Amino acid sequence: MAKPNLHTVAAHAGVSIATVSKVVNGVRYGISEATLERVLASVSELGYRPNRSGRGLRTLRRSIIGMAIVDPSPTFLADPFTTNLVAGLSNYLSDRGFGLLLHGIKPKQVESSFLVKENVVDGLCLMLSGSAQLRRQNTKLFSTLSHPMVVFQDRAADGIPDTCFVNQDDAGGAKALAKLVLARQPKSVLIVIPDIFWPAIELRLEAYWQSMKSAGVAAKIIRCDESDPAAIAHAIEDQIEKAGLPDVIIGANDKIAIVALHSLEERGARVPEDVAVTGFNAFASNDYAGLDLTTARSPAYEMGELGGKLLLERLEGGEFEQREYTLPVGIVPGATV
Amino acid sequence: MAKPNLHTVAAHAGVSIATVSKVVNGVRYGISEATLERVLASVSELGYRPNRSGRGLRTLRRSIIGMAIVDPSPTFLADPFTTNLVAGLSNYLSDRGFGLLLHGIKPKQVESSFLVKENVVDGLCLMLSGSAQLRRQNTKLFSTLSHPMVVFQDRAADGIPDTCFVNQDDAGGAKALAKLVLARQPKSVLIVIPDIFWPAIELRLEAYWQSMKSAGVAAKIIRCDESDPAAIAHAIEDQIEKAGLPDVIIGANDKIAIVALHSLEERGARVPEDVAVTGFNAFASNDYAGLDLTTARSPAYEMGELGGKLLLERLEGGEFEQREYTLPVGIVPGATV
DNA sequence: CTGAAAGCGCTTACAG
DNA sequence: CTGAAAGCGCTTACAG
Numbered sequence A, B: 001m002a003k004p005n006l007h008t009v010a011a012h013a014g015v016s017i018a019t020v021s022k023v024v025n026g027v028r029y030g031i032s033e034a035t036l037e038r039v040l041a042s043v044s045e046l047g048y049r050p051n052r053s054g055r056g057l058r059t060l061r062r063s064i065i066g067m068a069i070v071d072p073s074p075t076f077l078a079d080p081f082t083t084n085l086v087a088g089l090s091n092y093l094s095d096r097g098f099g100l101l102l103h104g105i106k107p108k109q110v111e112s113s114f115l116v117k118e119n120v121v122d123g124l125c126l127m128l129s130g131s132a133q134l135r136r137q138n139t140k141l142f143s144t145l146s147h148p149m150v151v152f153q154d155r156a157a158d159g160i161p162d163t164c165f166v167n168q169d170d171a172g173g174a175k176a177l178a179k180l181v182l183a184r185q186p187k188s189v190l191i192v193i194p195d196i197f198w199p200a201i202e203l204r205l206e207a208y209w210q211s212m213k214s215a216g217v218a219a220k221i222i223r224c225d226e227s228d229p230a231a232i233a234h235a236i237e238d239q240i241e242k243a244g245l246p247d248v249i250i251g252a253n254d255k256i257a258i259v260a261l262h263s264l265e266e267r268g269a270r271v272p273e274d275v276a277v278t279g280f281n282a283f284a285s286n287d288y289a290g291l292d293l294t295t296a297r298s299p300a301y302e303m304g305e306l307g308g309k310l311l312l313e314r315l316e317g318g319e320f321e322q323r324e325y326t327l328p329v330g331i332v333p334g335a336t337v
Numbered sequence C, D: 001c002t003g004a005a006a007g008c009g010c011t012t013a014c015a016g
Helices: A006-013 A017-024 A033-046 A051-058 A082-096 A107-112 A132-142 A170-182 A201-217 A229-243 A254-267 A300-317 B006-013 B017-024 B033-046 B052-059 B080-095 B106-114 B132-143 B169-181 B199-215 B229-243 B256-269 B299-318
Strands: A065-069 A099-105 A123-128 A147-150 A165-169 A188-194 A217-226 A249-253 A276-277 A295-297 A324-327 A329-331 B064-070 B098-105 B121-127 B149-152 B163-168 B188-193 B218-224 B249-253 B276-278 B296-297 B324-327 B331-334
Touching: A006 A033, A017 A033, A017 A249, A051 B033, A051 B052, A065 A082, A065 A107, A065 A132, A082 A099, A082 A123, A082 A295, A082 A300, A082 B098, A099 A107, A099 A254, A099 B080, A099 B299, A107 A132, A123 A132, A123 A217, A123 B218, A132 A147, A132 B064, A147 A300, A147 B052, A165 A170, A165 A276, A165 A300, A170 A249, A170 A276, A170 A295, A170 A329, A188 A201, A188 A254, A217 A229, A217 B324, A229 A254, A249 A254, A254 A276, A276 A295, A300 A324, B006 B017, B006 B033, B017 B033, B064 B106, B064 B132, B080 B098, B080 B106, B080 B121, B080 B299, B098 B106, B121 B132, B149 B299, B163 B169, B163 B299, B169 B249, B169 B276, B169 B331, B188 B229, B188 B256, B218 B229, B229 B256, B249 B256, B256 B276, B299 B324
Parallel strands: A065 A099, A065 A123, A123 A147, A147 A165, A165 A324, A188 A217, A188 A249, A249 A276, B064 B098, B064 B121, B121 B149, B149 B163, B163 B324, B188 B218, B188 B249, B249 B276
Antiparallel strands: A099 B098, A295 A329, B296 B331
16 A cells, blocks of 8 residues: 555545645644544544655755765774764754765765765765865865855865854864873973874864973974874884883874873883873773773764754854854863873 | 756756756667757756755655664764664665665654654664664564665564564674683683673573583673673672682673773783683774774674665565575684683 | 645656 | 656645
């Protein structure tokens, strides 16, 4: 038996489809009590569920937001930052009857994505990886689609209309961690960053660098392939061989910090007595590993919620009120500083 | 300027909307070369993108698959098993022009979800948490929607039409781990499971229990709140105080195994010389923690892909070919057995 | 309080 | 090779 539609229900209840439509949409004025009840009974008896394509076509609204995650890896959801952000966004939208269309796209395949080629969503969220140039290029491409857009974790740029940027305060978090570290009056600081430059990493690095500089502390920066734990360990141990144990190791993120912690343990260096260690963007699995890392907690979930809120308000109001939002990053005190 | 539609393009190219529709949909027979080029030029010049609501209404297909994750937690995406499965599903669908509508739902709010109340998707994927009874109830509810369904990680049940179950071989994985462990000829085995009974945990437990039984090895089972690392540690240490160090600790999952590893380290017990340890459902962050846990690797990504494949084939073919699929679980040898 | 009618953007069987 | 026309399921301004 085919799915019931407005006509089926109308026939069953002995009213017009207009009346059924009103009842289904909760329009309660200008409907008699008797009609209301009869229609409601038919809806329930037939198991009628409004078809969103019909409504969408009529209203030119689909109640769907697209989330494009541009990432070379097929496991584009692996990062806890991403999953928390997506969860916040999805929950915010779901609570308001909006769906989230999730789409991981390889950087080179953006143009052939159905999100780009077809008109499927009311608004778009963007999270991009890759070089600044590639990110800018893809952001531009998406912006030609004339959908309202929210871009996460990227610097606000001109020439991208109807778009709002939502970031976490990486600089602020790094500054706060630097302050904690500097209270120990270190002589030497080792900063370990990934060899791929994310804008967030750039902001953290700059904040660390400035903080160390104004405190007159010598800071050394090294890079490593953060996707490979062995490569991180190798980079750190190399540097220690060359220059000796630093007073502080600042990891650009938790992955790096955790590897540093293990390297230090193997050397028999005490943390934080001999060497203090910090990370960035805490995630819960640290707890299971028995680590009590001093780090910064990302407001990823809240960023997702905010992105959803901004997009829905934009859809209501016709324009974004602000061009950029920056959410505070909390410090997780831990026991490694 | 409003978004171009078929009429805009048709007027611009000087043809009918039927012709534009054919060109846009790649119908190449019965179209002259000259017309084809003219239409393509207009499409590109005007930046035309077909509106899916229109097509969806006409074809009664939306090219959208819903993924409902029923979970009490707002961070319903936190588990690596879930994210890998969703990534596999999403990628499979995206590559075929289908969108994935992601929806985390609290167990009590299933009925008010728009995925239930409205007709939005062509097919449904389900991942459920909670008691067997609650899961069965929600599966039933979704099955009344008369969408083809794929249910992940739940036992196939009767009375649920047009539904296919996709599972990983938890029993097989557990059996293989048990075999590894039994090669050490242990005298006593401690099995640590979560106090909430997932069907997967149940299957693993049964396989462990049977394996130990037929080998004549004494096995003790204890439960703990696996969402709290301290609670896991407490449960394990309690048991060790009471009954002494076992020869093997089998964690029902990696979280538990990792906590066990740390407890043993604090006691100065050597792994695997004094105590062997196994987990289940490996995830990559173990590598960063410097652990080399003996565990089983879940085919979560492949399960997602398979679910997408089954659903798309079902949409083509009219029915599922098989009622249930079970994907093999790989063993990660590690260094803790 | 109720319903007839127009129309959202599209596809497709059919006539020419 | 091309296009007129019907109709997918719905909402809404309007007439009664």
